[in-house]
Amino acid sequence: MDPSRKRAIRLTVALTAAVLLASALIFVSFASGAEEVTASQLLRVARPGRTYVLAGSVVYGSVRHEGTALLFRIRDPKLHVSVPVRYTGIVPDPFAAGRAVMVTVQRRSSNAAFVGQANSLTTKCPSKYKAQAGS
Amino acid sequence: MAPVGRTLLILGLLLAAYGIGASLYGARSGRREWVDSGRRSVYALAAVMTIAWAILEAAFWRSDFSFNVVAQHSSTTTPTFYKLAAPWSSQEGSLLLWVWLLSLWSSLILFLTRKRVRDIAPYATAVLLTFAAFFTSLAAFLANPFTTTASPPPEGAGLDPLLLHPSMMIHPPMLYSGYTLLTIPFAFAVGALITGKLGTAWISVTRRFALAAWLFLGIGIVLGARWSYTELGWGGYWAWDPVENAALMPWLCTTAFIHSIMIQEKRGMLKVWNVSLILSAGTLAILGTFLVRSGILDSIHAFGASTLGIPFVVLLAVMLATSVGLVLWRRDRLRSEAQLDSLLSREAVFLIQNLVLVAMVLVIFWVTFFPLISEAVTGTKVSVGPPAFRPFIVPLALVLVALAGIGPIIAWRRVTASNLRRNFALPVLAAFTTCVVLVVAGGGTETRPFALAMFTLGAFVLTTVAQELWRGVGARRAMTREAPPVAFGRLIRRNRRRYGGYIVHAGLAVLLIGVAASSSFQHSRDVVLAPGQKVSVDGYRISYVRPIASATAQKLSFGAVLDVSKGGRHVTTLRTTRGFYPSQDPTLGQIGRFFNGNADSDVGLKAGLTKDIWTVINPNLGPLQGLINQGDKVFQAALVKAMRTAATLPPAQARASLNPLWALRDQAISGITARFVSHPWPVNFLLIVDPLVTWIWLGAIIIAGGGLIALWPIPALARRRRTARVPARPAAPPVAPAPAPAPVREPV
Amino acid sequence: MDVVVVLVVVAAVTVFVSAPLRRVRTAEGGAASEIAELEAAREAKYREIRDAELDHRTGKLSDEDYEAIDGTLRGEAIEILHRLDSIGGR
Numbered sequence: 001m002d003p004s005r006k007r008a009i010r011l012t013v014a015l016t017a018a019v020l021l022a023s024a025l026i027f028v029s030f031a032s033g034a035e036e037v038t039a040s041q042l043l044r045v046a047r048p049g050r051t052y053v054l055a056g057s058v059v060y061g062s063v064r065h066e067g068t069a070l071l072f073r074i075r076d077p078k079l080h081v082s083v084p085v086r087y088t089g090i091v092p093d094p095f096a097a098g099r100a101v102m103v104t105v106q107r108r109s110s111n112a113a114f115v116g117q118a119n120s121l122t123t124k125c126p127s128k129y130k131a132q133a134g135s
Numbered sequence: 136m137a138p139v140g141r142t143l144l145i146l147g148l149l150l151a152a153y154g155i156g157a158s159l160y161g162a163r164s165g166r167r168e169w170v171d172s173g174r175r176s177v178y179a180l181a182a183v184m185t186i187a188w189a190i191l192e193a194a195f196w197r198s199d200f201s202f203n204v205v206a207q208h209s210s211t212t213t214p215t216f217y218k219l220a221a222p223w224s225s226q227e228g229s230l231l232l233w234v235w236l237l238s239l240w241s242s243l244i245l246f247l248t249r250k251r252v253r254d255i256a257p258y259a260t261a262v263l264l265t266f267a268a269f270f271t272s273l274a275a276f277l278a279n280p281f282t283t284t285a286s287p288p289p290e291g292a293g294l295d296p297l298l299l300h301p302s303m304m305i306h307p308p309m310l311y312s313g314y315t316l317l318t319i320p321f322a323f324a325v326g327a328l329i330t331g332k333l334g335t336a337w338i339s340v341t342r343r344f345a346l347a348a349w350l351f352l353g354i355g356i357v358l359g360a361r362w363s364y365t366e367l368g369w370g371g372y373w374a375w376d377p378v379e380n381a382a383l384m385p386w387l388c389t390t391a392f393i394h395s396i397m398i399q400e401k402r403g404m405l406k407v408w409n410v411s412l413i414l415s416a417g418t419l420a421i422l423g424t425f426l427v428r429s430g431i432l433d434s435i436h437a438f439g440a441s442t443l444g445i446p447f448v449v450l451l452a453v454m455l456a457t458s459v460g461l462v463l464w465r466r467d468r469l470r471s472e473a474q475l476d477s478l479l480s481r482e483a484v485f486l487i488q489n490l491v492l493v494a495m496v497l498v499i500f501w502v503t504f505f506p507l508i509s510e511a512v513t514g515t516k517v518s519v520g521p522p523a524f525r526p527f528i529v530p531l532a533l534v535l536v537a538l539a540g541i542g543p544i545i546a547w548r549r550v551t552a553s554n555l556r557r558n559f560a561l562p563v564l565a566a567f568t569t570c571v572v573l574v575v576a577g578g579g580t581e582t583r584p585f586a587l588a589m590f591t592l593g594a595f596v597l598t599t600v601a602q603e604l605w606r607g608v609g610a611r612r613a614m615t616r617e618a619p620p621v622a623f624g625r626l627i628r629r630n631r632r633r634y635g636g637y638i639v640h641a642g643l644a645v646l647l648i649g650v651a652a653s654s655s656f657q658h659s660r661d662v663v664l665a666p667g668q669k670v671s672v673d674g675y676r677i678s679y680v681r682p683i684a685s686a687t688a689q690k691l692s693f694g695a696v697l698d699v700s701k702g703g704r705h706v707t708t709l710r711t712t713r714g715f716y717p718s719q720d721p722t723l724g725q726i727g728r729f730f731n732g733n734a735d736s737d738v739g740l741k742a743g744l745t746k747d748i749w750t751v752i753n754p755n756l757g758p759l760q761g762l763i764n765q766g767d768k769v770f771q772a773a774l775v776k777a778m779r780t781a782a783t784l785p786p787a788q789a790r791a792s793l794n795p796l797w798a799l800r801d802q803a804i805s806g807i808t809a810r811f812v813s814h815p816w817p818v819n820f821l822l823i824v825d826p827l828v829t830w831i832w833l834g835a836i837i838i839a840g841g842g843l844i845a846l847w848p849i850p851a852l853a854r855r856r857r858t859a860r861v862p863a864r865p866a867a868p869p870v871a872p873a874p875a876p877a878p879v880r881e882p883v
Numbered sequence: 884m885d886v887v888v889v890l891v892v893v894a895a896v897t898v899f900v901s902a903p904l905r906r907v908r909t910a911e912g913g914a915a916s917e918i919a920e921l922e923a924a925r926e927a928k929y930r931e932i933r934d935a936e937l938d939h940r941t942g943k944l945s946d947e948d949y950e951a952i953d954g955t956l957r958g959e960a961i962e963i964l965h966r967l968d969s970i971g972g973r
Contacts, residue, residue, distance in 0.1 A: 003474060014490070021527070025498060028526055029505045033517035036506060053518040060722070063731075065757025068663050068819055089661060090753055090821050093297055093368055093713075093734045102518070118661065119369070119821075139885045146893065153900070171903035179896045186892065251919050336923040400927040546943040547934070548952060557942055603941065610940035630937065632930075 034104060039076035039083040042114070046107065054083065054105050054114070060097045074101065087116030094123040136190045137202060140281035143187040144274055147234065150180045151268035155261045162257035170257045174245045177260060180267060181238035188235045191222050191280050200287035204228055204280050210293035212689060220304035221294050226443070227280035229307065233424070234270045236308075237263065237315040240344065244319050248340050255337050258326035259319075266318050269450055273443055296690075296716050296735040302362035306355050310382055313352030314420040317385060319344040320392075321417030324410050328461040333406055333468050338396045343846055345396075345413070349389040350842040356382050357835040368713075368736035368751045370659065370823045372831065375521045380503045381423035384496050388416035391492040394485045401547060402482060403472030407462065408489070410469065414458035419496075421451055477549045484545055488538045491531050498527040529585050533592060536647055539640040540596035543603050562598040569594035579656065589651035596644035600637045607634070627844060635845025639838050646834025652827035653747075659824075665817040673824035675748060676700045682815045683712065686808040688801070691715045691729055693754040693811050695818065697739060709739030711752045711820075724767030725774060729804050730756055747828040753819035754811065762807050770800055921967045928960040 036053040037045065046052060054074055059082050062073035070091055073082040085105060095101065104120035107113065154176030161169030191204075195218045200206040208228075209221045222228030241263040248256050274280065298304065320341040327337040359379065360372040373379060392412040398405050425447035462469070475482055501508070502523045509517040544558040570591040573580040580587045604623070607630070611622045627634040658673035669678035680696045694712025698705065718732030739750040756763075777796050781789035935956060939949035 021494060021498075025501050025527065029502060029519055029523050030509070030517065032522040033505065033509070033519040036516040036518040064760070065755045067757075068755055068817070070755075090369055090751070090819070093736050096718075096731065096733070136885065139888050142889050143892070146896065150896065150900070168903040168906065172900055175900045175903065179900050183892065183896065253919070332920065334920040334924065335927055336920045339923040339926065401931050544943065546938045546948070547931070549948065550943075551945055551948060554943060554945060554948075606941035607937070610937070613940075630933075633934070633937070 036102075038078070039074055040079045040081045042083055042105070043081065046114075048107055048109050048112075051104055051106050051117070053102055054085070055100070055102045056082075057100050058095070058097050063097055072097075074103070083114055085114050085116050087118075087121055089116075089118035089121065092121060092123045095121065096123075099123050136193070137281040137283045140187050140190045141275075141279065143183050143190075144271055144279070144281070147180055147183050147187070148268060148271045148275055150176045150183065151264040151271060154180070154264040155268070158257040158260040158264070162254075162261075170253075170260075173257060173260050173264075174249065177238065177241050177245050177264065177267075180264070181235075181242040184231070184235040184238045187281075188222075188231060191228060191231060192219060195219060195221050198291065200289075200291050201283045202280075203282045203284055206284070206288055206291045208292065208294055210291040213291075213294050214299075216301075217294055217299055217304060222280070223307045223311070224294060224298055225280070227274065227278045227282075229311070230270055230274040230278055231280050232308065233311055233315060234267055234274065236311055237267055237270065237318060240312075240316050240319055241267070244323075244341065244344060252323070252326075252332070252336050252340055254330045254332050255323055255326035258329045259322040262322035262325050263318060266322075269446070273446060277443060277446075292719065293716075296714065296733050297366065299735070300362055300366050302358045303366070306358040306362060309351050309355030309358060310423075313348045313350075313355055313382075314385070314424055316344050316348035316351060317389065317413075317417050317420040319348075320413045321420075324413045324417075325457070325461065328410060328465050331465060331468050333410070333465065335400050335403075338399060338409070342393070342396060343848070345389055346393055346842065346846050348416075349386060349393060350839065350846060352382060352386045352389065353835070353842070354839060356386060357832070361832065364828070365738055365740065366735070368738060368753075368821075370738075370749055370751070370821055370825075372653075372828070375499075375502075375524050377503050378423075378427050380499045381419075381426040384499055385416045385419040385423060387492045387496050387499075388412055388419055391489040392416060395489050398482050398485055404475070404482070405486070406469040406471060407466065410462060411458075412489075412493075414454075414462070415496075418451065418454045418458065421447070421454060425451065479545070479550045479555070481542060481545050481547045484538055484542045488535065488542065491534050491538065495528060495531050495535075498524065498531070532647060533585065533588050536589065536592040536596060536644060539643055540592065540599045543637050543640065544599050558602075561602055562595045565598035566591045566595035583655045586651040586655035589647055593644040593648040593651075597641055600641040600644075603637055604634070631847055631849065632845050635841045635843070635847075638841030638844060640841075642834045642837030642839075642841055644834070645830050645837055649827045649830030649832075649834055653825045653831065657823060657825045660822045661819070662822065663817045663819050666815050668817075670822065672822045674701055675706065675824055677709075677748075677750070677822055679820070680708075682812050682818075683710070684808045684811040686801075686805040689716065691804070691808050693752070693756070693808070694737070695752050695820070697750060697820075699741065699748055707741040707748065709741060709748065709750050710737075711739035711750050712737045713752055713754055724763070725770040725800060726766035726804060726807070727763050730759065730763055730807075742829055744829055745826060747823075747825045749823040749825060751821050753821070755816075755818060758814075758816050759807055759810060762810070766803050766807065770796070770803070773799075917970060918967065921963055921970075925960065925963045925967065928956060928963060932956045932960065 034051045034053045036055055039054065039056050042052055042054055056074040056076055059073040059075045062071075062082070062084075064071050066086075068088055070087045071084065072087070073084050075082040085103060087103060101121060101123045103122070104117040105114040106117065107115060154173045156173075157169045157176065158173030161167065161171075161173055191202075193199075194202045194205050195209050196215070198205065198209060198211045198213075198218070204222070204225050204227045208225045209218050213221065223232045241260075245256065245260060245263075320338075323337045323341045327333050356379070359382070363374070364370070364372040392409065395405050395409055395412065399409050425444070475486070477483065502519055505519050505523070506516045509515060540562060544562065546554065570587065573587060573590055580590065604626075607626045608619055608622045611617065611626050612619065615622065615625075617625065660670060660672050662670050664670065664679040666679050666681055669676055671677070676699070678698050678700075680698050683692075683694045683696060685692045692712045692714045694710060697709040697711070699707045699709060713734055713736050715730055716733045716735075718728040720728055720732075723731045736751050741748040773796055774793075777793055781792050784792060932953065935944065935949060935952050938944045939946070939953075944952065
């Protein structure tokens with residue numbers, strides 16, 4: 001076969017594979033992702049039964065235990081709004097009041113509490129690389 | 136000495152600026168003395184940064200809290216090893232470490248190339264000094280490790296307890312070494328593009344630095360995984376966290392580079408690909424450094440937002456634009472000198488491997504940044520985790536392992552059918568046998584096709600490596616009649632690149648077998664147990680024997696002793712604790728701050744070649760809260776009263792007058808802590824039985840060993856002997872073979 | 884004391900970095916970079932020849948393939964050596 005034709009075929013195969021991979025990547029990313037929201041966004045948009053990743057800081061004085069469940073409030077980074085969360089499962093070592101956390105939450109009905117999915121709580125390491133004007 | 140340190144940073148910046156100018160002027164004008172002066176400015180920068188680093192280390196060692204960074208990240212009670220490692224737990228110290236390491240590696244490469252690649256070296260010097268100037272500026276003006284306070288505190292804040300782990304102390308220097316080493320081939324690639332000298336010279340002088348970068352990055356990544364597994368308390372070693380991915384991407388790119396440069400060296404092919412790869416790897420290394428500090432992605436590692444985000448974005452934009460511009464400018468000189476002869480050749484296998492590795496990088500990049508991409512495109516931030524990576528990374532990893540087996544047993548340029556049969560028969564048979572045995576033996580492999588595929592391909596790779604070593608030793612012994620161990624050692628010594636690489640492939644197979652087994656066959660249970668209660672996990676009976684607790688001034692510890700048995704026989708005793716370090720936050724209460732500070736877990740781990748039994752306790756301290764609150768009230772009132780009395784006394788006496796109160800407080804804390812043992816309540820345990828996790832660490836050690844072998848330089852005398860002997864046998868011209876005298880054969 | 888340390892370091896750095904500018908330089912041949920490229924190519928070719936020999940001895944190349952490849956590689960090596968000789972390289 002003519003070398004330039006071979007090159008053209010190889011290029012076509014490679015480009016097709018790349019396009020297929022890219023399409024699959026985009027699809028899977030959207031399909032497997034969960035909307036990441038702040039406390040204020042969650043209160044505004046949360047629909048019962050739907051999963052959200054709630055990000056924010058743990059409100060000082062809000063952490064308490066009820067049996068094996070951990071109860072705490074997550075504060076919106078910008079607004080004076082916080083959301084109560086009831087969580088069971090492994091609590092990461094860096095978890096503490098004031099720390100930035102992410103937890104996957106859901107609620108059964110519009111008035112029910114937000115329940116954190118077991119073992120979905122992640123905490124940022126206490127900030128060593130702080131912004132100059134407090135984060 | 137802090138003013139000296141600050142001055143040295145400015146001096147370093149001036150040296151970098153001078154060196155850039157001198158190198159570029161020397162290169163453009165052809166005046167060698169300016170190039171040499173520019174090179175010397177790199178050496179001088181290394182010396183200056185070494186002194187600066189020593190000043191910082193000395194401050195940590197002495198617990199000199201007049202240095203802000205020492206006060207924020209160390210204490211008098213921090214163990215010495217961790218004191219010396221604490222500088223890089225801070226933004227300021229880590230920036231200084233970056234510059235110091237960069238200056239050392241830059242000095243080394245410029246010393247080694249002072250008489251070689253003389254056209255390229257000055258531009259490479261300028262690029263390296265640009266990086267040095269960037270990081271030195273950040274350290275000098277935005278995050279200075281030598282800022283001091285006029286009134287140093289009597290005690291420092293101490294190191295985050297999560298970092299009090301050997302892996303965590305070695306992990307950052309390994310990663311930084313990897314990142315800084317990657318700037319070397321990056322800089323020489325830029326120099327080669329600017330000068331148009333795009334042969335193999337720039338590759339041959341920087342190849343070892345790329346390999347060293349790969350090795351250090353790999354060690355850093357594995358140490359991070361090990362720390363995650365043994366320290367973080369979630370039972371895993373890889374979470375596809377953005378900062379983990381940020382180190383993995385340049386490592387994958389560099390893996391592709393160290394393979395594909397062999398094709399350019401041998402065939403003059405893939406020039407565009409190689410420069411693009413190393414420019415990408417260098418850019419990804421800077422991206423990784425940026426991700427840890429910027430806070431733009433949510434990660435357990437991303438240490439909050441910092442002011443350094445914008446300078447890094449600017450640097451990354453400049454690197455990207457320069458790289459693309461240079462490659463486009465020089466595309467004519469980057470044309471391949473040869474064509475791919477056959478898809479059945481080692482070149483083709485390397486090429487496919489490169490495509491697989493780059494595909495992995497693109498997948499990881501896309502998914503890592505997807506929250507930002509989705510927010511930019513749709514206005515909604517979408518968080519993705521491991522389920523988004525697995526559908527792509529697992530099949531790509533399987534292809535990679537297969538190629539790791541095929542590559543060593545396929546020749547360069549072309550292969551015949553009979554050779555294919557001869558070389559593939561045994562490995563294919565081993566793979567097939569492994570597959571059949573695993574399916575027949577049961578255990579669930581047939582229901583986990585990807586894991587089964589990985590075990591099968593792992594057997595294939597290990598057999599090819601064993602076959603290659605066997606045949607190589609045999610070939611050597613045929614000529615030298617050496618004993619097998621001697622022949623084995625000399626074979627590897629004389630062919631370090633080849634056999635070092637084969638050992639790396641074997642290590643990769645072992646590691647990925649461990650990953651496949653531990654992620655597909657893990658049994659875990661999240662349970663609540665009271666003392667005396669038992670639970671079963673994967674046939675093991677685990678019983679909560681008794682609670683344990685201890686209280687010291689540094690730490691409160693709550694844990695459990697667990698007994699593990701199987702089939703009625705005792706297997707092991709596990710001990711797991713969760714420690715709480717006192718917080719300095721007075722709003723948490725005089726007693727409460729000891730129970731609500733930083734925490735760290737000590738996992739209970741019984742590691743074995745076939746299985747790990749892992750556990751962590753999550754003690755709920757809720758039942759103690761009533762006592763803690765009561766204690767807070769009582770001691771707060773007592774403290775107020777004692778402070779009133781102390782205010783009337785001279786300072787030394789005032790401090791001493793509070794000692795009885797502190798002693799009572801400590802007794803109260805010990806008493807409250809002891810209730811965890813005397814009045815135990817049900818607590819949460821995560822129990823995991825995980826097969827072949829140890830294979831991951833063993834595989835990593837094998838990879839590191841193979842990498843070191845490949846990296847080790849050949850002694851100069853042996854190199855001269857070898858190059859003198861090789862052309863001794865006359866060459867046959869390509870068209871008409873000329874008769875050759877009896878060949879002078881040297882052992883392989 | 885700090886001032887003394889800084890002055891000593893600055894002086895040492897200045898002397899060290901400026902030393903090449905104070906030396907008399909002899910002119911250099913312009914072919915150095917081409918020689919470097921050819922030497923790198925030569926080393927790579929020698930490695931290829933050894934690799935092909937090892938591939939042959941370990942059964943990855945048949946005798947015919949090895950003879951053909953070895954001949955080609957040695958021819959390419961000779962070409963590089965000739966080019967090096969013509970511009971005065973080692």
